[in-house]
Amino acid sequence: MSASDKNTAHQGEAVAECAHTRRGAADFIQHTLHTRPSLVPLLVLLGAVLVFGITLGERFLSPFALTLILQQVQIVGIVALAQSIVILTAGIDLSVGAVMVLSSVVMGQFTFRYGMPPEAAVACGLACGALCGLTSGVLVAIVKLPPFIVTLGMWQIVLAANFLYSRNETIRSQDIEANAALLQFFGERIEIGGAILTWGVIFMLLLALVLAYALRHTAWGCHVYAVGDDPEAAELAGVNVRLTLISVYTLAGVICAFAGWALIGRIGSVSPTSGQTANIESITAVVIGGISLFGGRGSILGALCGALIVGVFTLGLRLAGADPQWTSLLIGILIIAAVAVDQWIRRVSA
Numbered sequence: 641m642s643a644s645d646k647n648t649a650h651q652g653e654a655v656a657e658c659a660h661t662r663r664g665a666a667d668f669i670q671h672t673l674h675t676r677p678s679l680v681p682l683l684v685l686l687g688a689v690l691v692f693g694i695t696l697g698e699r700f701l702s703p704f705a706l707t708l709i710l711q712q713v714q715i716v717g718i719v720a721l722a723q724s725i726v727i728l729t730a731g732i733d734l735s736v737g738a739v740m741v742l743s744s745v746v747m748g749q750f751t752f753r754y755g756m757p758p759e760a761a762v763a764c765g766l767a768c769g770a771l772c773g774l775t776s777g778v779l780v781a782i783v784k785l786p787p788f789i790v791t792l793g794m795w796q797i798v799l800a801a802n803f804l805y806s807r808n809e810t811i812r813s814q815d816i817e818a819n820a821a822l823l824q825f826f827g828e829r830i831e832i833g834g835a836i837l838t839w840g841v842i843f844m845l846l847l848a849l850v851l852a853y854a855l856r857h858t859a860w861g862c863h864v865y866a867v868g869d870d871p872e873a874a875e876l877a878g879v880n881v882r883l884t885l886i887s888v889y890t891l892a893g894v895i896c897a898f899a900g901w902a903l904i905g906r907i908g909s910v911s912p913t914s915g916q917t918a919n920i921e922s923i924t925a926v927v928i929g930g931i932s933l934f935g936g937r938g939s940i941l942g943a944l945c946g947a948l949i950v951g952v953f954t955l956g957l958r959l960a961g962a963d964p965q966w967t968s969l970l971i972g973i974l975i976i977a978a979v980a981v982d983q984w985i986r987r988v989s990a
Contacts, residue, residue, distance in 0.1 A: 671747070678942030680981060681929045684974070685945045685952065692956035699959050703834035707841070712953035714840040715740075715903050717944060719918045720925035721847055722895035724943040725888050727926055729868045730853070730935025731780060733956045735772065736896050737918030738798035743769040744900030745802055748811045748910030758822035766897045772798060773893020777886035795919065806912040813908035827905025840902040844944075847895070852940040859918035864888060868935030925950060928974050932982050949974065 693701045700706075719736050747765035750756045756764070772794065779790045816823050826840035855861035863884045868872035875881045903915055929946025931938025937946045950971060957967050 658902055678930060678939035678945060680978075681942050681945035682948060684787070684828060684950050688949060688956065690950045692952065692959075696956065696959050700956060704836060705955065707835040707837055709948065709951040709955050711836070711838055712955070713947045714838065714844050715899055715906055715915065716900060716918060716921045716925060716950070717844045717923040717947040718840075718847065718899040719896060720929070720943045720947050721844075721851055722892035722899070723922040723926050724929075724938065724940055725851065725855070725864060725929055726787070726892050727931050727933060728864050728935055728938055729885060729888050730871075731885070731888075732791060732923070732933075733892055734788070734791040734919050735776065735794040735798055736892065736922055737915055738795050738802060739769055739772045739893055739896040740900040740903060741912060741915050742772070742798050742802040742805075742900070743897035744903050744910055745806045745912050747901060747904065748816075749806060751823065752811055752815065758820040760905035761820075762822065762901060764896055765900060769893040769894070769895075769897025769900065770890055773890040773896070774886065776893070777889030780884035780889065781882040802912050808912055809940045812911070816909065817906070823901070823910070824905045824908060826902040827908065834929055838905065843898070843902065847898075848940055848944045854974055855940060860884070860887070865936055868937075870936070877882075921950070924971060924975060928971075929977050930978060930982070934982075951974065
């Protein structure tokens with residue numbers, strides 16, 4: 641073999657080795673993101689906190705400002721947890737915001753219109769959320785209707801029922817404080833040093849931990865992931881797909897009802913016009929949080945990080961004096977980037 645041929649061979653080996661190294665790095669990153677879907681939103685969250693912390697200093701990094709973010713995202717965060725378990729089954733629930741508001745209206749109206757004890761009214765509100773979720777679950781699991789169409793219809797039905805039943809009346813904060821303080825329970829504040837938390841924030845964090853444990857360490861959680869990944873294969877493996885779907889939508893309805901209770905504590909009153917954008921905001925948090933819209937992959941803690949990312953950008957840009965439209969622009973970029981990463985992971989792992 642001539643000297644030129646040897647050089648060509650060595651160059652070819654070097655190129656092949658470099659390509660293999662790059663491919664190995666891509667495989668490693670893909671595998672890491674596939675097994676730890678909450679890693680990307682966590683890194684984005686920490687990066688955003690770091691950037692705004694360096695830029696704004698104590699105005700952003702103070703305990704009050706950081707806990708203010710938690711207070712601002714608590715409602716969307718709770719609804720996003722409900723949305724997460726539905727999307728993990730490769731479904732979607734467009735009615736979460738309407739169910740949340742209707743449940744809060746039921747709690748308020750049952751207390752003040754019918755004179756029920758606040759405890760019983762809250763129970764009726766939770767039952768209302770469960771009934772809405774159960775209806776969607778039956779239509780998806782048994783009637784076999786597409787989740788998008790079912791929940792789009794439920795959104796309109798529940799929204800109309802909300803305004804018809806409430807007569808578009810708002811129950812004032814003063815009346816609730818005087819006669820049914822339990823309805824504002826999740827709005828009660830707890831001060832720890834300079835940090836101010838509410839029971840709504842604590843409930844959101846505890847709910848996220850409970851759902852994360854249930855999805856990773858119980859048979860029900862394994863069934864949720866299996867149904868989202870491949871329902872036919874899950875059924876062949878002995879999973880009761882119908883029961884799993886019904887349980888997921890029903891649980892999501894109950895969680896939305898708790899969000900409705902927390903909403904009363906957050907705004908102080910019972911208003912049929914509040915929280916109408918929670919469905920879109922919850923989907924935004926879930927997508928940014930790395931949960932795949934195709935189902936079967938994602939993390940509850942990632943969805944919580946997604947909600948916090950939105951809160952961090954909103955407060956940080958507001959403190960920086962930026963136009964509010966910059967928040968929408970950045971959130972839109974994050975949504976597209978999150979979907980692109982999900983598609984890349986699926987394409988590389990295929």
